[in-house]
Amino acid sequence: MAWRALRRVGPVLVPRCSRLSPPSLRVPAARRLATSSLVLSARKFTDKHEWITVENGIGTVGISNFAQEALGDVVYCSLPEIGTKLSKHDEFGALESVKAASELYSPLSGEVTEINAALADNPGLVNKSCYQDGWLIKMTVENPAELDELMNEDAYEKYIKSIED
Numbered sequence: 589m590a591w592r593a594l595r596r597v598g599p600v601l602v603p604r605c606s607r608l609s610p611p612s613l614r615v616p617a618a619r620r621l622a623t624s625s626l627v628l629s630a631r632k633f634t635d636k637h638e639w640i641t642v643e644n645g646i647g648t649v650g651i652s653n654f655a656q657e658a659l660g661d662v663v664y665c666s667l668p669e670i671g672t673k674l675s676k677h678d679e680f681g682a683l684e685s686v687k688a689a690s691e692l693y694s695p696l697s698g699e700v701t702e703i704n705a706a707l708a709d710n711p712g713l714v715n716k717s718c719y720q721d722g723w724l725i726k727m728t729v730e731n732p733a734e735l736d737e738l739m740n741e742d743a744y745e746k747y748i749k750s751i752e753d
Contacts, residue, residue, distance in 0.1 A: 630642075631719070631740075631741055632695065632735055632738035632739065632740060633652060633695075633738060633739045633740075633741070633743075633744035633747075634693065634695045634738060634739070635739075635747065636693050637651055637652045637654055637655035637658075638650070638651055638652070638655075638692065638693060638694075638695050639651070639652055639695070639719070640695045640696060640735075640738070642729055642732075642735065645728060645729055646701060646726050646727070646728060646729070647695070647696055647698065647726065647727050647728075647729050648723050648725075648726050649694070649695060649723065649724050649725050649726070649727060650714070650718055650719065650722060650723040650724050651683070651692070651714065651718055651722075651724070652718065652744070653718050653719070654748050655690070655718075656714055656715050656718045656722075659683060659685040659687060659688060659690055659714075659715075660685045660686050660687040660688070660715075661685055661686050661687075661712060661715060662683050662684070662685050662711045662712060662714040662715055663684055663685060663686060663711055663712075664683070664684040664711055665681065665682075665683055665684075665704075665707040665708070665711045665714065665724070666681045666682045666683075666684075667680070667681045667692075667703045667704070667707070667724060667725060668680045668681055668700050668703070668725065669700070669703075670700055670701065670702065670703060671699060671700060672699065672700045673698075673699050673700075674694040674696075674697060674698060674699070674700065674727065675694065675697045676694060676695065676696055676697045676731075676734055677693055677694065678693065678694045679691050679692065679693055679694075680692050680693065680694050680700070680725065681724070681725075683711075683714060692724065694727070695734075695738060696727070696729055696730070696731065696734045696735065697729075697730040697731050697734060698727040698728040698729050698730045699727060699728045699730070700725050700726070700727050701726050701727055701728060702725065702726040703724070703725050703726075704722070704723050704724055704725070706721065707722070707724070
């Protein structure tokens, strides 16, 4: 039985033989948890509630959980064409919900390299998974120093609390 090939190490079951497990399971649990928080700390936010993560010079842009909750159920996404050049703070599209419409603003300067085509048929992904499947656009990062002007997750949480009071 497969369960016999596992042994308990603290609160975690691990394979008795590392050859039986895929490489992703050989990483200690504590290390996996640490990397997930690093992913979160790498996300930067604007005061208009867009977020961006950057990997290999390409930024992925979406809206924050606070923004999607304020909007309500998103029913339509208007996104730019691939190749559109954006400057920081440029309007690049809009989200429409049952409650309101909201413009989208570029967190950085760069060029749109991809749009989330899944949103055309399923705009509700913005609500269901705003930080994963509900991303809006991908773009080049023309000026990486602009990232330093954005808020990290902790600063953004403080910002949200300050505007809610």
